[in-house]
Each structure stands twice: as C-alpha cells, then as structure tokens.
Amino acid sequence: KARTVLLATEKAFAAGAVGKIESVVKEANYTLKKLENYKSKDDLLAAVADVDAMIIRSDIVDQAVLDKADKLKIVVRAGAGYDNIDLKACEAKSITAMNTPGQNANAVAELVFGMMIVSARNNFDGTSGFELVNREIAFYGFGAVARAVHKLAVGFGMKSFAYDPYIPADKIKEMGAEPVSSVAGLFDHQYVSLHVPLTDETKASINKELLMKMPKGGSLINTARTEVVHEADMIEVLKTRTDFCYLCDVAPKDIEPYKAAVGDKYGKRLIFTKKKMGAQTAEANDNAGVAAANQIVGFFEKGETRFSLKA
Ligand code: 3PG
Incomplete structure (x- = not known):
C-alpha cells in the first residue's frame, strides 16, 4: 500500500541524514514529504492532513x-x-507513538564534555583553569545518554556516581558507577549531570536546596530539559554562589535574567547553546532519522511495535 511519511522538523536534520531517511522510505515504496525549518504551526497543521506517518524531533504533536x-x-x-x-x-x-532511544546518546555525551572543558578552562580567557581528572560526576538518571557520558568520564579519569529510580544499585555498580541512594545524594559531588525525562515528578525538581548543597565549584549540567530545573531558584543560586556553574544545552526562552546573575562570567559560569545542540551531529541525525524511518516501515509491513510509548 502506498504510504506517505511526513518529515516535520522545525530544526532540520543534516542533509545527509535526510537523504538516508528518503532511501529507507523509497525502498518501501512510500513517499517522503518534507517540512523542514518551518516557521509556523499552521504549516505543520496543513502538512499533516494527508500523511500516514510522521517523523519529528522536538516538534509539538498535540491535539490540534x-x-x-x-x-x-x-x-x-x-x-x-x-x-x-x-x-x-x-x-x-x-495512533502509535514511538521514540528512538539511544540513537543520540554519544552526541549528547560529547557535548557534555565540550561544555565541561569550556567552563573548566574559563571560556579560554587566558587565565588558569583546572583539569577534569580525578573529579566527581554524578548522574541523575542512568539511561543511554548518562551511560555514554560515564564512558567518556572513565576515559577522563573521573569518578562516576549515579541514581536512577528504575535501575537497581547493583546494576549501576556493574556498569562501573557508584550507586547513590537518593537524588539529594547526587549533589554531594562537584558535577551533577541531568539525564531524566520531563515528567510531573521531575518538573522544577532541581531546586535551591539541592544546588546550595553542592561542594565548591559545583556545576549542574543540563542536557535534559530546561523545565526540570526550578528557574527562579537557579537564578538565585547563580547570584548568591559565585563558584557555581550552570552548563545547559537547553536554553530557556529568556536568558537575560540568568546572564544578569553571572555578570561577565557568561561562557564560563553559565553556558547556554543557541539552540538545543545535543543531538545536532551528522551521526546522531543519521542514527535517529534512519531508526525512525525503519521503525515506520517495520510497523506498517510487519506490525512491529517495539519502542512504542505508553500514555
Ligand atoms: C532528545 O530528546 O532526543 C533530544 O532532546 C534531541 O532533541 P532534538 O531532536 O530536538 O534536537
């Protein structure tokens, strides 16, 4: 049966990945309809009318x-x-909904280290910074992305700690990280890296109490979702603790109050990417895009539902 797959990406994939997605779709005798870099929701609403399947990124798929x-x-x-x-x-x-877990993991992990190094070397301003070797990093959530960061941390000679409500302590230990028994316990370490989804439970859960507890040079790395961090608390902590750093790939809508809180230390104590960059590599685009296309073909041709999400 001829099917149409819509690729709806407000933030476009690399061209190479789009070509690969197109090959998978064509191989199945389906048609790929592209809506890339679209500027208004109306464009998306118009494009979805006649399609059987959709590939998206952070694009909002709501009732409308x-x-x-x-x-x-x-x-x-x-x-x-x-x-x-x-x-x-x-x-x-x-309508079946799926994700492609793990496909972006290495890209995000490399960005975490990119941000840590820029911060540790004072945004390359010529002054003496510090090294990552022997320092401690604690992971909130120990899924595919956190594990990829942990792998790099081992290479850097860092010590890893982790807490994940869904992974037993002995499994965390098996994977080479020291299990921590609570979220609060993570904040005893210099770096805390967030790898939890945005849910009712995690929303605004990273608050002043946790952040103020961090040791000297405490740094929060957020490659998860902005909303997991309590915004007003974060701004206050950046103001009151001049040693504290926030390295964040998910820039909030208004970054000005954050910048005002750190003054001229933007780029060292506070790092925001222009757009969410964690998954913006040729490799991650290939991996996630092709996985998505294959999952759609598998779903229609073989009834495959692995990776389907539950409400
Ligand atoms: C993810 O959840 O996979 C990342 O946040 C990537 O999001 P993006 O595809 O919008 O870059």
Whole structure:
C-alpha cells in the first residue's frame, strides 16, 4: 500500500541524514514529504492532513495537530525525549507513538564534555583553569545518554556516581558507577549531570536546596530539559554562589535574567547553546532519522511495535 511519511522538523536534520531517511522510505515504496525549518504551526497543521506517518524531533504533536491528521497511524520522535507528544491524545485516536532511544546518546555525551572543558578552562580567557581528572560526576538518571557520558568520564579519569529510580544499585555498580541512594545524594559531588525525562515528578525538581548543597565549584549540567530545573531558584543560586556553574544545552526562552546573575562570567559560569545542540551531529541525525524511518516501515509491513510509548 502506498504510504506517505511526513518529515516535520522545525530544526532540520543534516542533509545527509535526510537523504538516508528518503532511501529507507523509497525502498518501501512510500513517499517522503518534507517540512523542514518551518516557521509556523499552521504549516505543520496543513502538512499533516494527508500523511500516514510522521517523523519529528522536538516538534509539538498535540491535539490540534492530531485533529488535522485524519490518516495518521504512527508518529516517531527521532530522539529520546517525548514530552513534546500528547500520548493520551494519540491513544484516543489509536495512533502509535514511538521514540528512538539511544540513537543520540554519544552526541549528547560529547557535548557534555565540550561544555565541561569550556567552563573548566574559563571560556579560554587566558587565565588558569583546572583539569577534569580525578573529579566527581554524578548522574541523575542512568539511561543511554548518562551511560555514554560515564564512558567518556572513565576515559577522563573521573569518578562516576549515579541514581536512577528504575535501575537497581547493583546494576549501576556493574556498569562501573557508584550507586547513590537518593537524588539529594547526587549533589554531594562537584558535577551533577541531568539525564531524566520531563515528567510531573521531575518538573522544577532541581531546586535551591539541592544546588546550595553542592561542594565548591559545583556545576549542574543540563542536557535534559530546561523545565526540570526550578528557574527562579537557579537564578538565585547563580547570584548568591559565585563558584557555581550552570552548563545547559537547553536554553530557556529568556536568558537575560540568568546572564544578569553571572555578570561577565557568561561562557564560563553559565553556558547556554543557541539552540538545543545535543543531538545536532551528522551521526546522531543519521542514527535517529534512519531508526525512525525503519521503525515506520517495520510497523506498517510487519506490525512491529517495539519502542512504542505508553500514555
Ligand atoms: C532528545 O530528546 O532526543 C533530544 O532532546 C534531541 O532533541 P532534538 O531532536 O530536538 O534536537
């Protein structure tokens, strides 16, 4: 059966990845419809009308989008986090939703180290910084991304700690990190790296109490979601603790109050990427994009539902 797959990416994939996605889709005798770098939601609402499947990134798939998507059977988030998809609304329309876990992991891990080094070397301003060797990093969440960061941390000679409510302590130990028994316990270490999804439970959960507890030079690394951090608390901590650093790939909408809090230390104590950059590599785009296309073909041709998400 001829199917149409919509690639709807407000932040476009690398051209090479799009070519590879197109090959997978063509091989199945489907058509790929592209909506890349779109500027308004109306463009998305118009594009979904006649498609059977969708590949998205952080693009919002809510009730309004689903209302227009009369033929849609499956939406695949090329990436890990799926807080941008209204799963309940999908379920109500019997639309399958999936993600592609792990495909971005190495790209995010390398960015974590990029930000740590820029910060440790004072944004390359010529003054003496410090080395990462022998320092401690604690992971909140120990899924694919955290494990990829841990692997690099081992190479840097760092010591890893981890807490994950869904992974038993002995498994964490087996993977080479020291298990920590609570979220609060993570904040006894110099670096804390967030690798949890945005949920009702994690929203604004990283607060002043936790951040003030961090040892000297305490640094929070956020490559998860902005909303996991309590914004007003973060700004206050940046103001009151002049040793504290926030390295964040998920720039909040308004960065000015954060910048005001650190003064001229933007780029060292405070790092924000221009757009979310963790998954912006040729390799991650290839991995996640091709996985998404394959999952769509597998779903239609073989009824495969591995990686489907529950509301
Ligand atoms: C993810 O959850 O996979 C990352 O946040 C990547 O998001 P992006 O595809 O919008 O860059």
